[in-house]
Amino acid sequence: MARIELEGIQKRWGPVWGVRDVNLDIKDEELVVFLGPSGCGKTTTMRMIAGLEEPTEGTIRMDGELVNDFDARDRDVAMVFQGYALYPNMSIYENIRFPLRMRDVPKAEHEKLVREAAQLVELEDYLDRKPGALSGGQRQRAALARAIVRKPKVFLMDEPLSNLDAKLRHAMRVQIKHLQRQLRITTVYVTHDQIEAMTLADRIVVMDSGLIQQIGTPDEIYSDPANTFVASFIGSPPMNIVSGVIENRTFRSEGIEIPELQIDHSGPTSFGIRPEDCVVARDASRPSHFRGSVYGVEPTGDLTYLTMRAGDKNFEVKTDRSYRADLGAEERIAFDTERMYFFDTESGRRIT
Amino acid sequence: MASIRRTGGEKLWIRYLILGAWALFCITPALWFLSIGLRPRTEIITPQPIYWPTFSLDAWHMLWSDWPMAKYLRNSVAAIFGSVLIDLVLAIPAAYSLARYEYRGRDDIGFYILSTRMMAPAIVAIPIFFLFRNAGLLDTVWALMLIYAAVNLSVVTWIIRSYMLDIPKELEDSARTDGASDLRILWEIIIPAIRPGIITAAVIAMIFAINEFLFTLLIASTPKAYTMSVALANFTGGSDGVIYNAIALVAFLAFIPVFIVVVAIQKHLSRGLTLGAVKG
Known part of the structure; x- marks a missing residue:
C-alpha cells in the first residue's frame, strides 16, 4: 500500500x-x-x-x-x-x-x-x-x-x-x-x-x-x-480527425459541412468524430454532414466497418452488421452533433 | 516420392562417407601413437613395415619406474587446474564489469585485456624469466599456475563476457527489484545462467595449459616442476637416445582427458568459440 x-x-x-x-x-x-x-x-x-x-x-x-x-x-x-x-x-x-x-x-x-x-x-x-x-x-x-x-x-x-x-x-x-x-x-x-x-x-x-x-x-x-x-x-478504429476552417459558425472541409455550430471560434480548425458517432444517412430527407464515396466495407460479424473517402482522406464509420455497399458508391453520413470535437489545428489542443 | 527419397538417401550416404573419412584422418595420429606406445622399442625403428605388431608394455613400465612420471603428472594437473581456478576467480567479476557496468574507459580496458593475447609469447619470455627469478618462484608449480593463468586470462574473460552479454538485462533488473545485491545477482542469477560458458572457457584454458611448452621450459629448470609436455622433450635426449614408444605413450595419455572433455561438451565449445569471435 x-x-x-x-x-x-x-x-x-x-x-x-x-x-x-x-x-x-x-x-x-x-x-x-x-x-x-x-x-x-x-x-x-x-x-x-x-x-x-x-x-x-x-x-x-x-x-x-x-x-x-x-x-x-x-x-x-x-x-x-x-x-x-x-x-x-x-x-x-x-x-x-x-x-x-x-x-x-x-x-x-x-x-x-x-x-x-x-x-x-x-x-x-x-x-x-x-x-x-x-x-x-x-x-x-x-x-x-x-x-x-x-x-x-x-x-x-x-x-x-x-x-x-x-x-x-x-x-x-x-x-x-x-x-x-x-x-x-x-x-x-x-x-x-x-x-x-x-x-x-x-x-x-x-x-x-x-x-x-x-x-x-x-x-x-x-x-x-x-x-x-x-x-x-484511443479508440479502435481511432477518431476521425479532419482539418478545415470554421467561418460564420460553419465548419468546412473536403466533403464535410457542419452548420450552426455553438462555438465562438473561427479560422483553421481540426474536427474530430468517432466512427461510432457517425450514421449512414440513406434517407435523402435526413440532414447529413459528409459526402464521400465508399472505399472499403469490412464486416466483422457484430458490426461493419465502412471506410469512406473524400479527396485524399479516409474516414471511418461504424455501421450495423447488415450494411453492405458497392465500392465507389456515393454515401451520405450524418454526425451525432452532441459528440463532435474541435481542436486548434496548430497546437492540437481541444477547443470544445 | 520414391525418387526424392532415393536421392536424399544417396546424399546422406555421401555425407557419412566424407565425414567418416575426415574423422578417420583426424583420429589416425592418436591411434598411431597408441600403436607405437604399445610396441617394443626395437620394433619401432626397423626399416621394414610390420603388419602384425608385437604387443609390449615396455614403455609403460619404463615411464613409471625409470622416470618420475607420477610427479610430472601431478605437476601438470596441479598447474592446469590451479591456473583455471585462478582464471575463473579473476575473469568472472572482470567479465561482469565489462558486460554490465557503464564507466569511462570500459571498452578500452576490455581491449587492453584482450591485447595481452596479441603478443608473441617469445617476446615476453625473457622479462618473465627475470620476473619469476626475482620473485624466487623459478622451478615451482606455483609459477606455472600463475603463468598459465596469465596467458589464458584474457581469453577466459572474453568468452565469459560474451555469454554474459547474452543474458537479458531484464533478469538482473528483476533480481534487483526482488531485493538482490549486485554480488548475489552475480552469484545466484548470472553464474548459473552462463554455466555452459564458464565450462567452455575453462576447457579452452585447460587445453592451452596442457599444450603450454615455452614458459614451462623457461620456468621449470629441473624435474621438480616438470610437466608432461616438458617431460616429453626429455625423452628425445640423454644417453638412451630418442625413446619413441615412451614419447608416443605420454602424448596419447595427455590426449585422452582432453579428448573426453571436448567430446562431452562439444556443443558448448563450438558456441563459445564462435560467440567469443563474433561478439564485440
Missing part, C-alpha cells in the same frame, strides 16, 4: 530526452496505466519509480518519503517484465521464493507464502518445473506470483501481456485486474495497447514525447480528450 508522488521528473541521456516533465500523484490502491506509443517515456518513468533508472531532475516520493536515493532493492516494489524475466536455472518454486530469500523473510514462512501466491495464479501444479517447460501464459503467471508473493508496496508492470496471443491476453487482463482489486496494492501498468489501458485502469496517463498529454479515468480520456494526440490514440 502506497501513495506515489512524482514531481518535475525529467530523464536525459546526454542530449537525448527520455522524459521531459512528469508530475503525477498516484493514490493508494490505485491502478494507473501509462499509455503511449513506444519511445514516449512511459517505461522510463516506471523504471524511475522502480529505482532502476535515476531521474535527472525531480523527486519521487512513496508515502511521503523521498526515495530518489533508494536503490531498487530498498524500495519495496515488485516488477513484472515484458519478457517475464524468470530465472532460467531455478524451478518455478524457487523463482517465486527468490524475493522472500532476498528480503530475509523467515524460512519457515516460505513454503506457505509460495503456495499461496501460486494458488492465486493457479500454478500450484507446476512448481517443480523449470521456466523453460512452461507455456507463455504460465510463465506470465509465474512472474505475477513472484511479484505478489511478498506483498510489496507497489506493483510495476511493464507491458506484461504483449508476448501473449489475443485470447490469452484477455484472460490474463481479467486476472490481473482481479488480483489487484483483491490484494489492494498500488499498481502502475505500462502498455501501448489502448484496450488494455481502458479495461484495466482506474486512471490512464497518456504520454507522448516524454510529456503527459492527459490524465483521467478511461471515460474522461475517451469522451473528453484534451488534444488530437489523445483523441487519435
Whole structure:
C-alpha cells in the first residue's frame, strides 16, 4: 500500500530526452496505466519509480518519503517484465521464493507464502518445473506470483501481456485486474495497447514525447480528450480527425459541412468524430454532414466497418452488421452533433 | 516420392562417407601413437613395415619406474587446474564489469585485456624469466599456475563476457527489484545462467595449459616442476637416445582427458568459440 508522488521528473541521456516533465500523484490502491506509443517515456518513468533508472531532475516520493536515493532493492516494489524475466536455472518454486530469500523473510514462512501466491495464479501444479517447460501464459503467471508473493508496496508492470496471443491476453487482463482489486496494492501498468489501458485502469496517463498529454479515468480520456494526440490514440478504429476552417459558425472541409455550430471560434480548425458517432444517412430527407464515396466495407460479424473517402482522406464509420455497399458508391453520413470535437489545428489542443 | 527419397538417401550416404573419412584422418595420429606406445622399442625403428605388431608394455613400465612420471603428472594437473581456478576467480567479476557496468574507459580496458593475447609469447619470455627469478618462484608449480593463468586470462574473460552479454538485462533488473545485491545477482542469477560458458572457457584454458611448452621450459629448470609436455622433450635426449614408444605413450595419455572433455561438451565449445569471435 502506497501513495506515489512524482514531481518535475525529467530523464536525459546526454542530449537525448527520455522524459521531459512528469508530475503525477498516484493514490493508494490505485491502478494507473501509462499509455503511449513506444519511445514516449512511459517505461522510463516506471523504471524511475522502480529505482532502476535515476531521474535527472525531480523527486519521487512513496508515502511521503523521498526515495530518489533508494536503490531498487530498498524500495519495496515488485516488477513484472515484458519478457517475464524468470530465472532460467531455478524451478518455478524457487523463482517465486527468490524475493522472500532476498528480503530475509523467515524460512519457515516460505513454503506457505509460495503456495499461496501460486494458488492465486493457479500454478500450484507446476512448481517443480523449470521456466523453460512452461507455456507463455504460465510463465506470465509465474512472474505475477513472484511479484505478489511478498506483498510489496507497489506493483510495476511493464507491458506484461504483449508476448501473449489475443485470447490469452484477455484472460490474463481479467486476472490481473482481479488480483489487484483483491490484494489492494498500488499498481502502475505500462502498455501501448489502448484496450488494455481502458479495461484495466482506474486512471490512464497518456504520454507522448516524454510529456503527459492527459490524465483521467478511461471515460474522461475517451469522451473528453484534451488534444488530437489523445483523441487519435484511443479508440479502435481511432477518431476521425479532419482539418478545415470554421467561418460564420460553419465548419468546412473536403466533403464535410457542419452548420450552426455553438462555438465562438473561427479560422483553421481540426474536427474530430468517432466512427461510432457517425450514421449512414440513406434517407435523402435526413440532414447529413459528409459526402464521400465508399472505399472499403469490412464486416466483422457484430458490426461493419465502412471506410469512406473524400479527396485524399479516409474516414471511418461504424455501421450495423447488415450494411453492405458497392465500392465507389456515393454515401451520405450524418454526425451525432452532441459528440463532435474541435481542436486548434496548430497546437492540437481541444477547443470544445 | 520414391525418387526424392532415393536421392536424399544417396546424399546422406555421401555425407557419412566424407565425414567418416575426415574423422578417420583426424583420429589416425592418436591411434598411431597408441600403436607405437604399445610396441617394443626395437620394433619401432626397423626399416621394414610390420603388419602384425608385437604387443609390449615396455614403455609403460619404463615411464613409471625409470622416470618420475607420477610427479610430472601431478605437476601438470596441479598447474592446469590451479591456473583455471585462478582464471575463473579473476575473469568472472572482470567479465561482469565489462558486460554490465557503464564507466569511462570500459571498452578500452576490455581491449587492453584482450591485447595481452596479441603478443608473441617469445617476446615476453625473457622479462618473465627475470620476473619469476626475482620473485624466487623459478622451478615451482606455483609459477606455472600463475603463468598459465596469465596467458589464458584474457581469453577466459572474453568468452565469459560474451555469454554474459547474452543474458537479458531484464533478469538482473528483476533480481534487483526482488531485493538482490549486485554480488548475489552475480552469484545466484548470472553464474548459473552462463554455466555452459564458464565450462567452455575453462576447457579452452585447460587445453592451452596442457599444450603450454615455452614458459614451462623457461620456468621449470629441473624435474621438480616438470610437466608432461616438458617431460616429453626429455625423452628425445640423454644417453638412451630418442625413446619413441615412451614419447608416443605420454602424448596419447595427455590426449585422452582432453579428448573426453571436448567430446562431452562439444556443443558448448563450438558456441563459445564462435560467440567469443563474433561478439564485440
